[in-house]
Amino acid sequence: MLILSKLLIFILLLLISVAFFTLAERKVLAVIQRRKGPNVIGAFGFLQPISDGLKLLIKETIIPSHSNNLIFLFSPVLTFFISLVSWGPIAFDKKSVIGDINLGVLYLLGISSVGVYGIILSGWSSNSKYAFLGCLRSAAQMVSYEVSIGFVIISVLICCNSLNITEIIIFQKNVYFGIAFLPLSIVFFISGLAETNRHPFDLPEAESELVSGYNVEYSAMGFALFSLGEYSNMLLMSSLNIILFWGGWLPTFLYFIPGILNFPLKICLFTFLYIIIRAILPRYRYDQLMLLGWKIFLPLSISYLILNFSILYSFDVYNY
Amino acid sequence: MVKLTLLLSLLSIFSFSIFIVDNLIHSVFLLILLFLTSSFILFLMQVDFLGFAFIIIYVGAIAVLFLFVIMMINIKNIENTKAKSFKLFILICCCCGIFFNQWSFFFYHSNLLYWDLNISRLFDSFDNIFLISKLLYSFYNFSFLIAGLILLVAMLGAILLTMNFKPNSLSQLSPKQNARISYFNNSTFFIKKSIN
Numbered sequence: 055m056l057i058l059s060k061l062l063i064f065i066l067l068l069l070i071s072v073a074f075f076t077l078a079e080r081k082v083l084a085v086i087q088r089r090k091g092p093n094v095i096g097a098f099g100f101l102q103p104i105s106d107g108l109k110l111l112i113k114e115t116i117i118p119s120h121s122n123n124l125i126f127l128f129s130p131v132l133t134f135f136i137s138l139v140s141w142g143p144i145a146f147d148k149k150s151v152i153g154d155i156n157l158g159v160l161y162l163l164g165i166s167s168v169g170v171y172g173i174i175l176s177g178w179s180s181n182s183k184y185a186f187l188g189c190l191r192s193a194a195q196m197v198s199y200e201v202s203i204g205f206v207i208i209s210v211l212i213c214c215n216s217l218n219i220t221e222i223i224i225f226q227k228n229v230y231f232g233i234a235f236l237p238l239s240i241v242f243f244i245s246g247l248a249e250t251n252r253h254p255f256d257l258p259e260a261e262s263e264l265v266s267g268y269n270v271e272y273s274a275m276g277f278a279l280f281s282l283g284e285y286s287n288m289l290l291m292s293s294l295n296i297i298l299f300w301g302g303w304l305p306t307f308l309y310f311i312p313g314i315l316n317f318p319l320k321i322c323l324f325t326f327l328y329i330i331i332r333a334i335l336p337r338y339r340y341d342q343l344m345l346l347g348w349k350i351f352l353p354l355s356i357s358y359l360i361l362n363f364s365i366l367y368s369f370d371v372y373n374y
Numbered sequence: 375m376v377k378l379t380l381l382l383s384l385l386s387i388f389s390f391s392i393f394i395v396d397n398l399i400h401s402v403f404l405l406i407l408l409f410l411t412s413s414f415i416l417f418l419m420q421v422d423f424l425g426f427a428f429i430i431i432y433v434g435a436i437a438v439l440f441l442f443v444i445m446m447i448n449i450k451n452i453e454n455t456k457a458k459s460f461k462l463f464i465l466i467c468c469c470c471g472i473f474f475n476q477w478s479f480f481f482y483h484s485n486l487l488y489w490d491l492n493i494s495r496l497f498d499s500f501d502n503i504f505l506i507s508k509l510l511y512s513f514y515n516f517s518f519l520i521a522g523l524i525l526l527v528a529m530l531g532a533i534l535l536t537m538n539f540k541p542n543s544l545s546q547l548s549p550k551q552n553a554r555i556s557y558f559n560n561s562t563f564f565i566k567k568s569i570n
Contacts, residue, residue, distance in 0.1 A: 125403075156501060160426040167434025171406070174441060178399065190442065197438055217503075 073103035113274035130279035133172030177268035192258030205355035223302035232299035246291035292324035386471030
């Protein structure tokens with residue numbers, strides 16, 4: 055019973071944070087572009103996400119006549135489910151984990167592999183050319199950048215000998231992995247941008263190229279679930295980045311911040327980074343995107359892994 | 375034991391339904407469900423690393439490859455002109471697979487953990503990855519390297535089979551363009567004239 059209430063509170067807080075993340079994105083984008091974001095509904099636009107959610111709920115759900123109904127209705131559910139379920143092993147504090155499994159990082163990799171199917175299913179079942187093209191491009195992009203994410207994770211894991219997230223964080227007590235492996239953390243961050251179909255890698259869902267890509271046929275609640283899943287995936291990638299490279303819930307040089315707030319504040323920092331990168335950079339063309347993933351990041355991460363392992367082996371400091 | 379019979383029956387249902395279903399992509403989705411079910415069976419047998427590896431490799435990469443191939447090649451669905459009794463026959467085979475799941479009975483009544491390799495004292499509290507790696511890189515290292523070589527041959531074969539050497543294809547970043555870049559006004563690269 056206790057675990058059920060824990061789960062419920064966690065999902066509620068996650069959804070609220072995702073909703074206000076949309077508002078934060080619009081406001082920060084606006085400030086960078088020298089305008090004001092939504093400020094009409096509620097003070098400083100605070101009720102904007104609620105009104106957006108209400109609008110999407112009330113809207114009519116349109117199912118295309120030639121679509122595969124079961125898979126059409128199932129794919130946003132799958133995407134949202136995957137994005138919620140992958141928050142299981144994430145540790146917010148020493149004992150604040152929903153499920154502290156010993157293979158937490160492997161679980162996250164597996165879940166993101168299944169998350170590709172939400173997009174493939176949605177694009178295929180829409181029975182529309184643009185959606186199909188968008189889904190194939192998006193799936194190929196996600197699979198490509200997952201490979202370099204995997205190699206970056208392995209480079210970190212051979213140093214700390216455990217896939218358990220709490221142990222990875224505790225291992226960084228003295229120095230963060232982001233300071234020791236700064237290029238790797240940058241590669242992981244950019245691959246995380248590509249994995250979540252986020253700008254500058256959001257060609258599969260760009261409005262001018264593909265008319266919103268794989269979720270073009272989804273109105274109302276389906277679209278709401280897709281966008282909730284995308285923002286939740288963004289938060290998840292930020293938190294994975296923080297866990298692997300920037301210390302998780304460990305205190306920073308600002309010692310006055312209470313312990314439980316360290317992790318959320320670091321997530322806030324990374325989401326700001328996501329939004330700022332969206333505001334600043336132009337979009338990659340698809341072949342440039344794939345070139346980056348396969349010809350630049352993959353050799354870089356593999357060679358960094360070999361370098362890392364060679365250093366550990368030659369100084370004889372690996373321990374298993 | 376209930377979980378294992380349930381999973382094995384799901385396994386038999388999915389595997390039989392792969393060739394019952396009319397739509398080709400539904401067959402691939404059932405194959406994905408089959409891979410997921412087999413990884414759940416592995417989780418049930420406490421081989422957690424292999425379960426996750428199945429999900430990452432089979433569901434995440436191989437099935438995506440199958441899907442891409444089927445989606446991009448314009449395959450017409452085969453009309454099912456056989457009589458209805460064939461489907462009924464397959465359904466009955468399915469039900470037999472469910473009800474006569476003897477394997478689950480055997481799994482819980484066998485002692486297949488104690489080998490004759492004098493490493494039984496390692497089975498106490500080490501995790502899966504340690505145990506697999508203890509054998510894989512020492513005793514079976516030759517097989518491991520041969521498996522890597524086989525994968526390399528497969529990759530090279532796939533690339534070579536689908537590559538067509540076009541003599542007049544327009545491409546950027548060619549070696550000729552690179553040779554025109556002179557970094558210090560003195561150095562150029564020496565290239566041979568290539569056929570393509």
